[in-house]
Amino acid sequence: xxxxxxxxxxxxxxxxxxxxxxxxxxxxxxxxxxxxxxxxxxxxxxxxxxxxxxxxxxxxxxxxxxxxxxxxxxxxxxxxxxxxxxxxxxxxxxxxxxxxxxxxxxxxxxxxxxxxxxxxxxxxxxxxxxxxxxxxxxxxxxxxxxxxxxxxxxxxxxxxxxxxxxxxxxxxxxxxxxxxxxxxxxxxxxxxxxxxxxxxxx
Numbered sequence: 021x022x023x024x025x026x027x028x029x030x031x032x033x034x035x036x037x038x039x040x041x042x043x044x045x046x047x048x049x050x051x052x053x054x055x056x057x058x059x060x061x062x063x064x065x066x067x068x069x070x071x072x073x074x075x076x077x078x079x080x081x082x083x084x085x086x087x088x089x090x091x092x093x094x095x096x097x098x099x100x101x102x103x104x105x106x107x108x109x110x111x112x113x114x115x116x117x118x119x120x121x122x123x124x125x126x127x128x129x130x131x132x133x134x135x136x137x138x139x140x141x142x143x144x145x146x147x148x149x150x151x152x153x154x155x156x157x158x159x160x161x162x163x164x165x166x167x168x169x170x171x172x173x174x175x176x177x178x179x180x181x182x183x184x185x186x187x188x189x190x191x192x193x194x195x196x197x198x199x200x201x202x203x204x205x206x207x208x209x210x211x212x213x214x215x216x217x218x219x220x221x222x
Contacts, residue, residue, distance in 0.1 A: 054218045056192075056200075056201050056214070056215045056218060057203070057207060057211040057212075057214055057215055058190075058192055058201035058202055058203040058204075058207070058211075058215050059201060059202045059203075059204070060200065060201050061198075061199050061200055061201060061202070064194070064198035064199055064200050065198060065199050066197055066198055066199070067082050067090075067092070067191070067193045067197050067198065067199050068082075068165075068168035068169065069081055069082055069083045070082060070155075070161075070164070070165045070168070071161075072129070072155035072156060072157040072161060072162075072165070073138050073155070073156050073157055074138060074153055074154065074155060075138050075139075075141035075142035075145060075152075075153055075154035075155070075156075076138075076142070076153060077138060080127070080153065080154075080155040082127065082193070082197070083197060085125045085127070085193075085197075086195065086196065086197050087123075087195050088123050088124060088125045088195060089123060089124050089125070089192065089193065089194060089195060089216055089219045089220055090124075090125050090126075090127055090191075090192075090193040091110055091124065091125070091126045091127070091190055091191070091192060091193075091212070091216075092127045092129070092169070092190065092191040092193055093106060093110075093126075093127075093128055093129070093188075093189075093190040093191070094128070094129045094130075094131055094166065094169075094171050094173070094186060094187060094188075095107075095128060095129075095130065095131065095186065095188070096130050096131050096132035096135070096136055096184055096186075097130070097132070097135065097136050097140055097141065097144040098132065098135060098183065099183070099184070102188050102205060104148075105205075106188065106190070106205065107126075107128065107145070107148040107149075107152070108148060109207070109208070109209050109212060110126050110148070110149065110152070110212065111148045111149040111152075112209035113209040113210075113212035113213045113216065114126075114149060114151075116209060116210070116213040117213055117216060117217065117220075120216075120217070120220055121151075123195075123220055124216055124220070125151070125153065126145075126149065126151070126152040126153065127152075127153050127154075127155060128141075128145060128152060128153070128154045128155070129154070129155040129156075129162065129165060129166075130154060130155065130156045130162070131162065131166070131171075131173035131184050131186045132184060133156050133157060133158060133159055133162055136154070136156050137156065138154070138156060141154030141155075141156060142154065169191065170187070171186065171187045172185075172186060172187050173185070173186040173187070174186070188204075188205035189202050189203060189204050189205060190202070190203045190205075191203075192215055192216075192219060194219050194222065195219070195220075195222065200219060201215060203215070
């Protein structure tokens with residue numbers, strides 16, 4: 021299980037060495053109950069804080085969501101496949117939680133600051149779930165956030181247009197602001213609902 025996920029992370033252009041050093045995969049057999057579906061950080065680490073422009077029109081800081089469980093992911097509004105799939109998965113997972121979803125916050129940080137101004141992020145994210153919050157900023161600000169979270173993003177020119185190849189995993193951050201797990205792309209809403217339920221009950 022460990023080698024499989026590490027290999028998958030490497031295929032996403034390898035997150036920072038510090039992220040891999042934190043990550044320990046806990047299977048149901050080895051971690052005890054309850055078991056997360058995502059790869060577990062053991063020991064957990066405090067999520068690096070940041071200050072970005074928010075899709076809500078205010079400052080976005082990850083520390084503002086203490087008391088909630090946070091799904092933190094990175095992408096861009098012009099993405100045609102991975103990003104909308106991920107956001108739809110988050111939306112379905114939140115619906116599965118019922119009333120408990122009020123204590124879950126999705127934070128989505130763009131890798132494309134040229135296009136993804138706050139208003140555009142708000143409209144895009146709102147089409148999936150009105151509670152989702154997006155973050156944007158300058159190239160330097162976003163590069164610093166990606167570096168702190170081990171996220172890669174490579175701009176690729178396609179004719180007169182461009183796209184991004186970027187890391188597509190999701191961080192699960194607990195109510196105290198600690199990174200508890202990392203979910204690779206492709207997991208189901210049920211897997212997210214499982215892990216969110218466990219973290220919400222802590």
